[in-house]
Amino acid sequence: HLRNLKEDVGMWKLRNEWENMQYIVKNMTPKDALILIPYDTTMCGFRMFSEREIIVSYRDCGIIGFDYKAVVEWDKRIKDVEPFRVIMKSPIKDAVKNAIFKYKVNYIVFMKYYQPPEDNGVLEFVHRNDIFSLYKVRSNPVY
Numbered sequence: 001h002l003r004n005l006k007e008d009v010g011m012w013k014l015r016n017e018w019e020n021m022q023y024i025v026k027n028m029t030p031k032d033a034l035i036l037i038p039y040d041t042t043m044c045g046f047r048m049f050s051e052r053e054i055i056v057s058y059r060d061c062g063i064i065g066f067d068y069k070a071v072v073e074w075d076k077r078i079k080d081v082e083p084f085r086v087i088m089k090s091p092i093k094d095a096v097k098n099a100i101f102k103y104k105v106n107y108i109v110f111m112k113y114y115q116p117p118e119d120n121g122v123l124e125f126v127h128r129n130d131i132f133s134l135y136k137v138r139s140n141p142v143y
Helices: 010-028 060-064 068-081 093-102
Strands: 034-036 107-111 123-128 132-137
Touching (some): 010 107, 034 093, 068 093
16 A cells, blocks of 8 residues: 655645555565654554554553553653654664664664665665655664
């Protein structure tokens, strides 16, 4: 389910590119892939169309709100990836390192404006649309 997004603008553009990236992830990653996404996106959940697991979303707390152990885990994960947001407010290097080494992510969806260089020793470029970029974590990355 990929559509022509060239005529979209504003929030529709953001939402539709987000949905488009979910289909890209679904079609270009294994079913057991674990994904790091900008955790504070306000659009519908990434798991919906990608059918893949993510480290954390800020919206998860509403679902797990009555399970204390789950809330503690959610809070820990949010803190581990906190800089990895839609609008970057601080360097994301530590969040990416936590995702790779602590949570063992296989893929990372970056906001295109802060994507890494395509040629690097840690991540391999997979795909991009106008707003998001998908990278695969290389086997045995050296950060």
